[in-house]
Amino acid sequence: MTDQALPLATSRAEPRTGSFKVPHYVGRAITYLLLSLAAFVSIFPFFWMVVGATNRSVDIGIGKATFGDQLLVNATNFFTTVDAPRIFWNSAFIALVGTVLTLAISSLAGYGFEMFRSRFRERIFGLMLLLLSIPFAALMVPLFVMISQFKLVGTVAAVVLPGIASIFIIFYFRQATKAFPGELRDAARVDGLNEWQIFFYIYLPTMRSTYAAAIIIVFMANWNNYLWPLIVLNKPEQKTATLVISSLTSSYTPDFGMILFGTILATLPTLIIFFLLQRRFVEGMLGAVK
């Protein structure tokens, strides 16, 4: 947004740095060096994943970092070992349902808390922020007992329901709503729209960036969710990609070539969503922190 703000920044006046002067270009060079190192460390595992998928497990074990010719073998092994269409469908279905419902319920609440303030609702909001600090580990056991009493173990509902009202996302939407211009709402009221119409016809289209950032966060969380699905999904045909690929690594002699091929497939959806929505993501985050 304001990336290139203030082009008037003065021409590089040499700062006085005390008793001795470090030439300016040295600092600059160090910055580039460290950033390049950080970028290398961040990207290398991705490179490793792609290279690994083309090598035999033995070669991966001894750190071969060049492309091999085993891609087809690894792919074939992967597709014969696991029921790929099924596990990816399970993952996608859970992630999509989870994302849509979370965004719907939590953005409504975030909007509601910000737009219609009352003392009582502010108290509820404060209590919610307190609950935000309760770790999932503390909820895990009672949630599981509850879900089994509802006879929901092994259903998509069991995976998705507990996360739909996300305090973090409600908080995020409330923060972002502070930037929603009040004049827009007033104008809509004059035009005779009711509160729900204002939300759907005015607020939703205006807050696209906020929703995009939330989609990235929530979709990634759902797609990558591990602990809770591990607990509530007990039938093999319901397991998600995350669960199945993870169980491959814990075998006695894991076939890393095949597993890395699987991890590429498991990473692609989040990568694609991220790159599609990246620009909006940054804008959305800016809106929420302001």
Place this chain on the structure above:
Amino acid sequence: MANARLGRTEHIAGWTFIAPALVLLGIFMLYPILWSLWMSFQVGKGMNFSFGGFANIIRLTKDPVFIRALVNTLTFLVVQVPIMIGLALLAAVALNDPKLRFRGFFRTAIFLPCVTSLIAYSTLFKSMFATDGIVNKMLMGLWIIQEPIHWLQDPFWAKILIIIAITWRWTGYNMVFYLAALQNVDRSIYEAARIDGASGWHRFWYITVPMLKPVILFTTIISTIGTLQLFDEVNNITQGGPSDSTLTLSLYIYNLTFKFMPSFGYSATVSWVIVLLVAVLSFAQFVIARDRSK
């Protein structure tokens, strides 16, 4: 900001917008919390339990595995969170410089790890840090180490490996919060400081850090909560081993509930230790942040 009185229809609308979320939070959050609080005073196996008073708390103090999990978790917290917050801040400040080239590339590269799925990155780290793996090979090639490190078999290095893994995954995530907040800092302040002769380090320490304090506090608390709940990484990379050296409280709760004969009361007690730690540490961080501003 000034709050106009809400009309009656608006008041009702306010409730309808938040009601679905409140109902869900009541069922899936408030009720389980109260349930587990009650449960932590019950003893017994499976669904047969009876009131045990403070029996579970006494059991905690005598349970060497719990003590080890507690110490491990706190070790991860004390070592990992400051390193990550520091790195994220430095990266954000460096990337906030409008004269820096390839900013988009660096920003995306550093953020990329947190887009990966947990399972992808645990698998990658497991294979990269094998004894004969690529990381040891590189370190030996650069003459940083002479002998390969037994990352997965040595209790000390296994802890380091977990710390490296979490730092790799979450630094970029925290960085984005700082980058966003830095957009609001008026650049002319930096120019003024520069003219007054403040060095880069001074500008960072006396301008950037105080300006970003609310965001730093927020991310520190979020990271503290995340680290206290650490589960996925240790379960997938080291399974809590070798010899419980990377066992965390969350993993212990999971083991107590779903691996051993379930002891719901005792595992609820362990989980309330985490709640207590989060509460105490968040409060301490708030107090420290307030003191520094005086």
